[in-house]
Amino acid sequence: MASVQWHSRTRNYGAESRSCRATAVTVQSGDYHPLKPITVTDSKSCRSARKGSTSSSSSSSGSVIPDPLSSMLEGTDPLSLFAAAGETPALSHSSSSVELARTRGDKEEEVGCDFEPWSAKRGEILARFTTTEKLSINLFMGSEKSKSESAHSSGGAGRPGGRVSEELLNLSQQDYANRIEELNQSLKEAWASDQKVKALKIVIQCSKLLSDTSVILFYPSKFVLITNILDTFGRLVYERIWSMCSDPAPLPDSFSVDDVNDTAKETCLNWFFKIASIRELIPRLYVEAAILKCNRFVSKSGIQETLPRLTAMIRGIGDPLVGVYARAYLCRVGMEVAPHLKDSLNKNFFDLLASFRQIHGDSVQNQLVIQRVEIPVYLTLYSPAIHWILQCVAYRAPDLLLTEMMERCKKLGNNALLLNSIMWAFRPEFVAARATDFIGMIKECDEAGFPKHLLFGSLGRSLACADPRARGYPSSTRPGRSSRKCAVHRTTSTVQKSGWSLPAATSPKEK
Known part of the structure; x- marks a missing residue:
């Protein structure tokens, strides 16, 4: 069998290296990302030599290689664009609906003039x-x-x-x-x-x-x-x-x-x-x-x-x-x-x-x-803070929540302080409709911790401020609007002057 003679082919490695070398593309650091499509941008700059300068102008081709982990992306990376393409219309519509609903809800829940501010x-x-x-x-x-x-x-x-x-x-x-x-x-x-x-x-x-x-x-x-x-x-x-x-x-x-x-x-x-x-x-x-x-x-x-x-x-x-x-x-x-x-x-x-x-x-x-x-004096220190907390909670709150808060307070021992704040902060109509329940809770309170006359004074204030229609008055026997204003004024002034004490008894005929 005839033998085959092998000969090495002569190769020009320099020419092959130059022909296979990748073309360098200059990109801005903010536009670079390994997964982002490469966009080639040609930019020519011209540098003029200053007059009197002996040095020749030379173009510098040095550039800093951008770090892909610290580069800034213009938008989302390409891998996320495909997944978000189909969801974007639905998400934008949903987010706009949620934002609109939230804006409407905020307007509905804005504090009105019926809320007594802290400055007062x-x-x-x-x-x-x-x-x-x-x-x-x-x-x-x-x-x-x-x-x-x-x-x-x-x-x-x-x-x-x-x-x-x-x-x-x-x-x-x-x-x-x-x-x-x-x-x-x-x-x-x-x-x-x-x-x-x-x-x-x-x-x-x-x-x-x-x-x-x-x-x-x-x-x-x-x-x-x-x-x-x-x-x-x-x-x-x-x-x-x-x-x-x-x-x-x-x-x-x-x-x-x-x-x-x-x-x-x-x-x-x-x-x-x-x-x-x-x-x-x-x-x-x-x-x-x-x-x-x-x-x-x-x-x-x-x-x-x-x-x-x-x-x-x-x-x-x-x-x-x-x-x-x-x-x-x-x-x-x-x-x-x-x-x-x-x-x-x-x-x-x-x-x-x-x-x-x-x-x-x-x-x-x-x-x-x-x-x-003394403990009764100490408990009065809590009144402004608890009054305010309950006023914020009870503002435009449903009766179901107010009833739950009332029941939670009833289960606590020594709850006269909370009971007094509830009657001050809750809507007068809510208290007036449950006057019998509040009287029963007042009777069960401890006299030593918080005087009962303060509790009855708060209850009387709520009854005086409540709309008579919420208390079931017949239309022929309802007190007039002016008399209710006088009653509220007398009750409030008396309570403030005497330190939340029981208002002075007022004759029914007094107007």
Whole structure:
């Protein structure tokens, strides 16, 4: 068999390499993605040499290879486009329907003129809850002066890191209110001078004062004064972020997250991150609640997700008096920002019922013994907060929910305080239609905890304010509208003057 002679073929590897080399395409870093279709763009640039320059102009062809993991995509990646192609019309129609329904629901649930605002209660609380004891203010804030002094001297009054302590002792009630108002003005001045960190420190330190119950009889008035500063801070932050979105044109009242630019979103998130770093629970809770409305700039469901979380945070407050006023503030902010979110309001009330037994616990009793405060006087401190919570919950609420709340309160022991607040906050027609049930509940209450004459006074007020048609009066014997107004005026004024006491007896013939 003949053998075959094999010979190697001569190859030009250089020519083969040049012919098989892939053509380099220059793309922008923002347009590059390994799965995105490649679009070739020709761009010619011309560089002219400067006059008098001895160096020749040279074109630089160096380019930075983009990182596919950090590149920006214009829209969705190609793999998701196929799946979303068929769903986009249905989803857009569904989302628009949901948005329209939500907008209609928000308009229907807006707070009307029949809802008594918190501002109408501030003066009454400040006038009612007074004290003759001496008050104190402890503040720890940074100071530019202390920083300069600590830099030049080894010893001084300032704390490390430029922190100074301001302690004011033996203040009267008026001096305390004046000092809080000065802090409110300092907050506005710091904000106007672009000292945002100083403004935040003022708010944090003022919020810490709400954890102090050393003068417990003054706590409701202290709450009113401190929350005024919180309201100022929340308004300033919201207006600042709003102004950042109003560069070409002001935002509409019903704006969405898509209308907010990235700079405003970043600034808003920066505020939330700063507040989240506050170590103590009470100032972190109050300051975040103060800027709750700013969630509209960063998320469509931000407020809806934040309210339940803040409600759960209040469970960590040990003092029941501090906790109930924290719930009152959260309900107040919730009614201003999102009155249609009823679930968070109801959750606050039911959590209040779960912690109501703490009022009669040993820690509270020991505190009352030290401060020489009787339990009936102590219980009246809860009235403004519980009144407000129940007013928010009962606003335009169905009778089924009000009946459930009434039954839940009936199952609790020592429920005279809650019963009094229910008769004050619920619709007068609802109370009048169940007057017999309320009388039975009043009879079962303990006289030592909460005086029964206050309960009967609240019941009488509801009966006087209720529409006579809800009480089953015959049309011929119904009192006139003017007489009902007089009765309401007499009852309300008498109750306010006597500290929620029973109104004076009025003759039926008196008009």
